[in-house]
Amino acid sequence: MEPSGTFPDPMLKSRFSSxxxxxxxxxxxxxxxxxxLVRELNGCKIVTMIVETEAYCGVTDLGCHASGNRRTKRTEAMFLPGGYAYVYLVYGLNYCLNIVTEKKDNPHAVLIRAVEPLKGLEMIRKNRPGIKKTCDLTNGPGKLSKALDIDISLNKYDLVKGRELYLEKNPENPDFSIISAKRIGIDYAGEYKDKLWRKYIKESPFVSKK
DNA sequence: TCTACGATTTACT
DNA sequence: GTAAATCGTAGAA
Structure with missing residues (x-):
């Protein structure tokens, strides 16, 4: 008999590794x-499918908060190893959820720009009062944060082992084409503003902009 | 300390 | 289409 706690956690099987x-x-x-992208919120499980992302690629990327190796209170999370959350406030109003990637001290992150609600729609609607069309609930980084009740308290959250917010593998292997486009809202990024580092599922009606 | 502004959203005209 | 909302952070002083 193994001591408790050393059994492989069955929940982690459907997760991505570090x-x-x-x-x-x-x-x-x-x-x-x-x-x-899964959110567990007072006993309710919200399941969504990631349909749109943007890549922010470390110290050389002028669009990245950590460009030039800027290491501040805000960007600190990006210097964690891949698999943690980087959450920050934009425009004083909206939270953006990123997944930290790359090794420790190499500040890459993936911004989740849009998701498609699959389960827990009732809870999502509760978090998005006044929004009528289903696709308007989560088709933007600030919108999906509101819908999934994501705020600064989830900054640096462990998405590999955490129970409240995590990614789960889609057991089906859906067939779709990926569109590459310019990242949105980074006019200050010089030559990097035109990089095609925004990725989205071509057929999805849930992306933020076509 | 002080100031300018942003990985956006919403409600207007 | 345009503009207001709203506040923590970054960088300068």
């Missing part, structure tokens, strides 16, 4: 499309 996240943001941003 290795999966400890790669270039550009790779991870594509590989997580079609997989699940």
């Amino acid at each position: 290795d999966f996240f400890e790669r270039d943001a550009l790779i991870v941003s594509q590989d997580i499309l079609g997989h699940y």
Whole structure:
């Protein structure tokens, strides 16, 4: 009999390992499309499918908060190893959820820009009062944070082992094409603002902008 | 300390 | 289509 706590956790089988996240943001941003972002909120399980992402690729990327190796209170989370959450407030109003990628001290991250609600729609609607159309509930980084009740308290959250917010593998292997486009809202990023580092599922009606 | 502004959303005209 | 909302962070002083 093994001592308790050493059994492999069955819940973790459907998860991605740290290795999966400890790669270039550009790779991870594509590989997580079609997989699940799950939020457990007072006993309710919200399941969504990731349909749109953006990659922010470390110290050389002028669009990245950590470009030039800027290491501040806000960017600290990006220096964690891949698999942690980086959450921050934009425009004083909206939270953005990122997944930290790459090895420790290499500050890459993938911004989740849009998801498709699959389960827990009732809870999502409760979190998004006044929004009528289903696709308007989660088709933007700030919108999906509201819908899944994600705020700064989830900054640096462990998405590999955590129970409240995590990614789950889609057991089906959905077939879709990936569109590459310019990242949104980073006009200050010089030559990097035109990089096609925004990725989304072509057929999805849930992406933020076409 | 002080100031400018942002990985956006919403409600207007 | 345009503009207001709203506040923590970054960088300068």
